[in-house]
Amino acid sequence: MNNRTVELSGHIIDSLVLPKTMDLIMDRGGDFDILEFDVGKRKSDISRAKILVSADSPDQLNMILDELSRLGASISELKEVQLVASTKDKVAPEGFYSTSNHTTHVLYNGNWIVVNDIEMDCTICIDEENERAYCKPLGDIKAGDMIVVGREGIKVTPPQRARGKQELFEFMNSDVSSEKPLMNLIRGIAKEMKEIKAKGGKIGIVGGPAIVHTGSGKYLAALIREGYIDALMAGNALATHDIESNLFGTSLGIEVETGNIVSHGHTHHMRAINKINNSGSIKNAVEDGTLTGGIMYECIKNDVPYVLAGSIRDDGPLPDVITNTLKSQELMREQAQSLDMVIMIATMLHSIAMGNLLPSRVKSICVDINPSTVTKLSDRGSAQVVGIVTDIGTFLPLLYNALHEDDDLDEI
Numbered sequence: 187m188n189n190r191t192v193e194l195s196g197h198i199i200d201s202l203v204l205p206k207t208m209d210l211i212m213d214r215g216g217d218f219d220i221l222e223f224d225v226g227k228r229k230s231d232i233s234r235a236k237i238l239v240s241a242d243s244p245d246q247l248n249m250i251l252d253e254l255s256r257l258g259a260s261i262s263e264l265k266e267v268q269l270v271a272s273t274k275d276k277v278a279p280e281g282f283y284s285t286s287n288h289t290t291h292v293l294y295n296g297n298w299i300v301v302n303d304i305e306m307d308c309t310i311c312i313d314e315e316n317e318r319a320y321c322k323p324l325g326d327i328k329a330g331d332m333i334v335v336g337r338e339g340i341k342v343t344p345p346q347r348a349r350g351k352q353e354l355f356e357f358m359n360s361d362v363s364s365e366k367p368l369m370n371l372i373r374g375i376a377k378e379m380k381e382i383k384a385k386g387g388k389i390g391i392v393g394g395p396a397i398v399h400t401g402s403g404k405y406l407a408a409l410i411r412e413g414y415i416d417a418l419m420a421g422n423a424l425a426t427h428d429i430e431s432n433l434f435g436t437s438l439g440i441e442v443e444t445g446n447i448v449s450h451g452h453t454h455h456m457r458a459i460n461k462i463n464n465s466g467s468i469k470n471a472v473e474d475g476t477l478t479g480g481i482m483y484e485c486i487k488n489d490v491p492y493v494l495a496g497s498i499r500d501d502g503p504l505p506d507v508i509t510n511t512l513k514s515q516e517l518m519r520e521q522a523q524s525l526d527m528v529i530m531i532a533t534m535l536h537s538i539a540m541g542n543l544l545p546s547r548v549k550s551i552c553v554d555i556n557p558s559t560v561t562k563l564s565d566r567g568s569a570q571v572v573g574i575v576t577d578i579g580t581f582l583p584l585l586y587n588a589l590h591e592d593d594d595l596d597e598i
Contacts, residue, residue: 188247189240191221191262192254196343198233199225203257203344207237210257214250216241236262251337256286260341267292267339269312269332276327278309281335285310285321286342287546292319293339303523304545310334325512345546345570369584371574375551376588378527379414382549387526388416392540393481394533395423398437400579403428403481405586410484414589417521418485418492419540420533422503425468425482425494429504430458432480459502468506493517495536519543527551530571532578534559546570553581 198204211218222236239254241247251261270279287306291298295317301310302320311322312332322331334340379389397403409415427437435441439451448454465471472478472486485492494507495514508514522528522543530537530552537552541563544550550571552560560573574581 188242188244189238190247190251191236191238192251192259193262194233194235194237194257194259196232196258197226198235198258201344204233204235207254207257207259210253211239211250214241214253215246216250248337252284255337255340255342256288256344258288258342258344261337263338264293265338266296267294267310267312267334268336269314270335272327272329272331272333274329276325278324278327278333279335282309283334283337283340284308286344287544288345289343289545289547291341291343292334293341294319298341303519305519305522305543307542310340368574368576368580369588371572372581372584373588375529376585378549379589382526383414388524389414389527389529390417390419390521390525390540391415392419392528392530392533392536393424394420394531394536395427395437396532396578397424397582398427398431398442398481399440400577400582401442402579402582403431403437403442405582407479407481407484408586409589410481410488410490413488415490417525418481418490419495419518419521419536420492421495421497421536422500422507424533425492425504425506426455426458426502428481429462429468429471429477430455432477432483433458433461456501459504462504462506463502466505468504491521493521495539497535515539515543522548529553530563531581534562538562541571544570553578 194203194207196203208218217240219238220235221238224234226233239247239250241250272278285304285306285308287304290301290304292301292310294312299317299319302318304321308321308323309327310319312319312334314332382389391406393406397406431437431442434454435443436448436451436454439448439454441448461476462468462471465474465476468477468482469486472483477483493514494504495518496503496507496509500507503509508517518540522540525548527549528540528544530540530550532554537559551574552563552571553574553576554560555575555577557575560575563571
């Protein structure tokens with residue numbers, strides 16, 4: 187039998203990491219023996235387990251170890267990471283280590299060093315001169331890069347589930363249900379937002395056009411204006427319909443305030459794009475007086491960075507839309523590493539894209555009327571996401587009100 191000893195540490199019972207580890211080993215056809223098990227007795231104590239993992243073949247064992255690493259299991263024997271130089275741009279050496287989105291350290295030159303800019307499905311590159319480790323996507327690899335291969339000398343630390351009073355962000359407990367107590371969740375989000383901003387942290391929004399369609403654009407614009415939002419990630423549609431709403435009072439040709447169909451309103455989004463094209467950019471449109479309000483207006487006026495990632499289905503698109511997918515990904519990646527919270531609202535594709543780029547330490551909320559949007563994020567590895575299934579037209583006003591419970595809300 188091929189075998190290796192792995193270690194688990196943390197609140198591995200409360201977080202169900204220990205039973206998940208045993209299930210995974212058996213599901214993959216392996217076997218295990220628990221060599222040591224130290225149970226933390228107080229809420230502040232952690233538990234530790236040392237487990238001998240066995241399999242019929244080296245390949246089977248390696249597959250099991252790969253999956254266990256995503257649960258936070260590390261190989262007991264202290265060996266340095268193995269490095270192999272890439273021989274070609276965009277090509278990693280065979281057996282390269284593929285990252286999770288959890289905090290990761292590597293043992294290099296006798297020291298555990300943190301892997302910077304962690305995100306899932308990347309390689310780990312080592313800057314030997316400066317003894318620095320960092321994530322690198324496959325597409326960014328250059329010939330000569332020193333890439334970590336195998337799984338020796340790698341330690342992954344998933345976020346721990348709280349022991350004690352349950353809080354909103356209990357990692358690894360992101361069940362999805364439309365029957366959750368909505369107001370309690372929203373008050374919890376508002377509380378976290380205030381705490382993050384009080385500490386100088388940053389909050390990002392990933393938004394879809396339904397924000398505007400439901401009449402909630404003014405609430406998001408107000409949150410940007412009041413300093414709660416530090417970055418916006420969206421596509422052509424949200425920006426276009428936000429601008430359409432400001433210029434014509436419609437979204438997809440429907441009057442936002444009344445819900446009435448407007449004659450020839452179906453052309454308004456194209457006319458909105460045309461006006462911005464005439465100004466040259468959204469910023470220019472604000473400066474020349476064409477655009478006087480809305481989400482994008484507040485981003486410009488308050489120096490809030492935004493990334494508008496293009497799609498093959500876009501009309502126009504607006505001049506600010508980035509049609510190079512890799513460039514969009516690069517800019518979203520930069521924002522993802524700087525954020526402490528991300529709220530993803532009514533956009534499946536952009537939410538999944540952002541989820542792939544986020545470190546698991548970032549508190550994340552996904553709000554959508556469709557439960558499958560929320561579950562897709564969890565299924566793709568973003569286990570830290572809190573899912574809320576509700577109408578966007580309900581969520582944003584309630585969130586705004588929760589942030590201003592003691593304020594006069596007659597005017598937004």
